[in-house]
Amino acid sequence: MSRNALGLWTMGVLSLVLVFGVPAIVETFALIDFTLFIAMAILSLSLAFVWGFGGILCFGQSAFFGLGAYTYAVAVINMGESTVPILLGILLPVILALVLGYFMFYGRVSDVYLAVITLAVSLVFYYLIGASAGEEYKIGSARLGGYNGMPSVPPINVPGNPSAAVEYEALYVPAAVLLAVVYFGLRALLASDFGRVLVSIRENEARTELLGYDARRIKTVALAIGAGIAGLSGVLFCAWGAYVSPTVFSLVFTAQIIMWILVGGLGTLTGAILGCVLIQYLATWLGETKIADVNIVLGAIFVAIVLLVPSGFVPMFARLGDTLMRRRGEAGS
Amino acid sequence: MTGPPLLETRGLTMRFGGVTAVAGADFTLGPGELRCLIGPNGAGKSTFFKCLTGQLRPTEGEILFDGESLVGEEPHSIARRGISIKTQVPSLFDGLSVAENLRLAAARTRNRAETRAAVDEIVGLVGLADRADSIASQLPHGQRQWLELGLVLACDPRLMLLDEPTAGMTKQEVARTAGIIREIGRDRAMIVVEHDMQFIQMIAHRVTVFHQGRILAEDTMDNILADEQVRDVYLGKQAGAGRERSDA
Numbered sequence: 001m002s003r004n005a006l007g008l009w010t011m012g013v014l015s016l017v018l019v020f021g022v023p024a025i026v027e028t029f030a031l032i033d034f035t036l037f038i039a040m041a042i043l044s045l046s047l048a049f050v051w052g053f054g055g056i057l058c059f060g061q062s063a064f065f066g067l068g069a070y071t072y073a074v075a076v077i078n079m080g081e082s083t084v085p086i087l088l089g090i091l092l093p094v095i096l097a098l099v100l101g102y103f104m105f106y107g108r109v110s111d112v113y114l115a116v117i118t119l120a121v122s123l124v125f126y127y128l129i130g131a132s133a134g135e136e137y138k139i140g141s142a143r144l145g146g147y148n149g150m151p152s153v154p155p156i157n158v159p160g161n162p163s164a165a166v167e168y169e170a171l172y173v174p175a176a177v178l179l180a181v182v183y184f185g186l187r188a189l190l191a192s193d194f195g196r197v198l199v200s201i202r203e204n205e206a207r208t209e210l211l212g213y214d215a216r217r218i219k220t221v222a223l224a225i226g227a228g229i230a231g232l233s234g235v236l237f238c239a240w241g242a243y244v245s246p247t248v249f250s251l252v253f254t255a256q257i258i259m260w261i262l263v264g265g266l267g268t269l270t271g272a273i274l275g276c277v278l279i280q281y282l283a284t285w286l287g288e289t290k291i292a293d294v295n296i297v298l299g300a301i302f303v304a305i306v307l308l309v310p311s312g313f314v315p316m317f318a319r320l321g322d323t324l325m326r327r328r329g330e331a332g333s
Numbered sequence: 334m335t336g337p338p339l340l341e342t343r344g345l346t347m348r349f350g351g352v353t354a355v356a357g358a359d360f361t362l363g364p365g366e367l368r369c370l371i372g373p374n375g376a377g378k379s380t381f382f383k384c385l386t387g388q389l390r391p392t393e394g395e396i397l398f399d400g401e402s403l404v405g406e407e408p409h410s411i412a413r414r415g416i417s418i419k420t421q422v423p424s425l426f427d428g429l430s431v432a433e434n435l436r437l438a439a440a441r442t443r444n445r446a447e448t449r450a451a452v453d454e455i456v457g458l459v460g461l462a463d464r465a466d467s468i469a470s471q472l473p474h475g476q477r478q479w480l481e482l483g484l485v486l487a488c489d490p491r492l493m494l495l496d497e498p499t500a501g502m503t504k505q506e507v508a509r510t511a512g513i514i515r516e517i518g519r520d521r522a523m524i525v526v527e528h529d530m531q532f533i534q535m536i537a538h539r540v541t542v543f544h545q546g547r548i549l550a551e552d553t554m555d556n557i558l559a560d561e562q563v564r565d566v567y568l569g570k571q572a573g574a575g576r577e578r579s580d581a
Contacts, residue, residue, distance in 0.1 A: 193440060200426050200437050207424040210386060211438050211488060212412035 003318075008187070011270065015180035023172055031169045035240055037280050038175040041273045042182050043233035044260045048272030049186050050226035051261065053195070055202030056219060057111060060118030061230050061257050063125055064093035066248035068231025069238035070129065070144075073153045078140035082156045082239070089235035090228045096121075097227030101220030108216075119254065126249035149245025156239045167239075175236055179273075182229055186269055189225070198222055259298075263305050265312025274314060337400060339364045339522050340385075340492060345394035347380050347546075354380040356546035357394065362492070367518045369533045369554075370526045372543030373566065378526045379421055381543070382494050386418045387411040398492070417490035421497050421526075423477040427470035431461050431480055434469055438487035451487060459483040459513060475506040479513070486517055493523045499532050511535035530558075542566075 023031060047061040068089040075085035100121065104114050133146025144150065155167035156174070166174060189195050200208045201215045209215050238244045247253060256279070264275025279298065286294045309316050340362040347355040355377040362368055370378050383389040385396060387408040396403040403411055426434050432452055439451040456462050459479040464472065469480060478498060485493055498514065499507045507529060514525070514536050527533050533540065533554060540557045542549040544566050550557060557563055 196437060196440075200429075203426045203428055204424060206388070206408075207426065207484075208437075209408040210388075210412055210418055210420075210424070211484065212409050212441050214407070214409045216407075 003322075007270070011183065015176070015183070019173060019176045019180065022176070023169075028169045031172045032240075033284060035169075035172045035175050036237070037277050038172075038179050039233050039236035039240055040260075040280055041276045042175075042179055042236065043230055043257060044264075044272040044276035045179075045182055045186060045269060046226045046229035046233065047257050048261050048264075048266075048269055049190075049229070050223055051258075052267040052269075052272070053190060053202065054198050054219060054222040054226075055111075056223060057115045058118045058223065058226065059115040059258070060120070060122035060254055061226070062249055062254035063118065063122035064097060064227035064230035065234040065237070066122070066125055066129075066244075066246075067093045067096060068234030069244040069248055070150075070234075071231070072235040072238050073150045073244050074139045074142040074144075076154050076239075077142035077150075080154065081160070081162045082154065083159045086156065086232075086235050089238075090231045093227040093231035093234075094224045097224040098220060101223040105216040105219045105223075119251070122249050122254050123251065126246050126251075129246045129249065145245075147246055149243055149247075151243050153238055153242045153244065155242065156235075167242075171236075171240060175240075178232065178236070182232070183269060183273070186229075194218070194221075259302055262312060263302070265314035265316070268312070268314045271312050271314035275312065336364065338362060338397075339366070339399060340524075341395075341397040342385075343395045343397075345381070345384060345396060346392050347377070347384055347389060348392045353546055355384065355391070358543075358546065358548055360541065360548060362522055362524065365520070365522050367514075367523045367525070367536060367538060369537040369540045370524055370543060371528070371533065371540060371557075372549070376543040377546040378543050379496055380546075382418060382496055382524075382526070385411075385494060386416060412488065412490075415489075415491035416494065417485040417488040417492070418494040419478075419481045419485050419496060419498060421500070423474075423481040425469045425477060425480060425484070428468065430466050430468055431472070431483075432456065432465040434480060435483050435487050438484040442489065451489075455483045455487050458486070458516065460509065474501045475503065478502065478510070482510075482513060482517075491521055493517075493521060495523065495525045497526055497528065499527065499529050507532050508535070 022034065026034065043061065043065050046064070047058060050056050050058050050061070071092045072085045072089035075088050076082050079085060100118070103109075104117060109117065129144060130147045132144035133148065135143070137144045137146070142150065155165045156171065157166060158164040190199070197208065197213050198218055201213070201218060205215050234248065237248070260276040260279055261272050262275070263279060264271025264273070282301075283294050283298060286292060286297055305312070338361045340360070342358055342360045345355055345358040345360070346353065358377070358381060360381075370381075372378055380389065384391045385403070387403065387406050387410070391404060394404075398414060398416065401414075403414070426437065429437070435452045435455055436448055439448045439455070443451060456465050459482050461476060461479055461483065464476065469477065472480060478500070482495070482498060485495070495514070499510050502510060511532055514523070518536070525533075525536065537554055539551065540554050541551045542557060542563050549566065550560055550563050552560070
């Protein structure tokens, strides 16, 4: 079996365990924590796709995440039913990404400025929403609330039935299914012609264009796909905590997404999930046990990983596995 | 020349600040023609190619391909019209295999079965059939040049621009490249920038001489070699050296 097929089967089995196995063994309280990890893992996947495969260093992935969360909050407070708000929470970030992508890629903005622009967009949201504390800042019946955020956001409900809420531990299974759908969807996308051309742009953009592919259009579409996934993650996050505040747009948060990916390994999808869950779990654990300051420990880990395992954990383990297989093959022959 | 030209430039000019790399070049190429472009380093040959492929937007002048203007078009849309370029330093997808490189080039205009057939055919044509699964970055220089030739060919262009296709090749590799170019040049137009006079004699019918961004002369290879003016600016030593090598 090839490594690719082996990986696919492993991930298939793992997602079945995640969806059906975990809820059967884990306590309710932990399941609620896990739901948050899953929402964040979806966000991590979105940037892993855009950055790791599209070569687009989007420093403001949190802008799409936060916009998804706020869109959901505002829409569901006004509508009272969650189906359309979920879709809007995906659609609005996609539109924002299409507009941003148009100016950045069609304007041939270089990579460094692209990171700066996307970060700036996220910070603009941060201060803009932060300044919306007054009574007068409301959309329909939804008050934006400035830095205090928006509390009591209604949960997701069974489509068409607002009284059947899917909240607390019940949100776990839909979230896990969505994670699997996003993961396998991205794998399929990367294996398609579109995915191949996207990776070829990362490898050599000038050559790809000289072969007749429109790199500007393909990168814009990739950014929009990543934004939609980040928006979905924001919706889940907001519905999970029934709350959203401008911290989703903050520098600390957007930098964290980049850290998840570097820890897991840039250029892999599994690495993005692993890195995200590891860091989140560690942060939660440190926060509960109060052994050491969370930020100091995470900072130290981040520095250590960049210095010692610069390619991230998943590529490191893959190389290790390859070496072991070869050794065994040589010993057997 | 019979019929309308495939490619025509009128007063093509490209300035970089105070430097004029191409200074009003009037160039014409017929359908199916193979033309060699020679000239000293800095004569503007590569800049001329970059203008034709949309990598640079000319300061002045007109480029007509099949009667339609190309000025201001994006590189990808020029490629779609049927102009394909092999750059001076091979530009490949270094992390991908030979077959994957070719597949990317071939897949834009073909369905899966056609792509597979085209890749199989081209990999043989450029002599890389036994290296199809090698990673591009691990190929020796000469084979990298052939792979890029294959990429250009996989686009199925009407006009191929080859910028120094034999640079860094051994004598045997140069001869083989000449064979490949004669083979693929049968049914498409081609402009080849080269310094190797022996190679040019193997493939060319007509030669255009670039000097200081202008077209200095345009004639058959023998007449060019006999032209005093051309010898003065460029050929003197090199043509002599080429003769000596062919005598040996």
